[in-house]
Amino acid sequence: MVRRTAKWTGEALDHPRLWPVVEALAAKLLTVKTRLSGPAAVRIMRQAWGGGCLPYREMGPKWRRRFSVKMKAD
Numbered sequence: 795m796v797r798r799t800a801k802w803t804g805e806a807l808d809h810p811r812l813w814p815v816v817e818a819l820a821a822k823l824l825t826v827k828t829r830l831s832g833p834a835a836v837r838i839m840r841q842a843w844g845g846g847c848l849p850y851r852e853m854g855p856k857w858r859r860r861f862s863v864k865m866k867a868d
């Protein structure tokens with residue numbers, strides 16, 4: 795499981811449109827005093843991605859299959 799997670803993380807971070815999402819979340823986390831809610835994180839990711847859905851939805855079928863979780867905010 796750890797190897798798979800490492801592989802998927804490397805593949806995800808190779809996607810150039812994902813970096814603004816990572817940077818936006820990191821910037822927000824630096825200012826959060828306690829915790830960041832899930833809906834707030836989803837809003838940040840959508841805005842940084844520049845689309846109406848979460849990034850994995852537009853990264854191809856492999857990513858939609860890997861993250862087939864239904865989210866309330868998605």
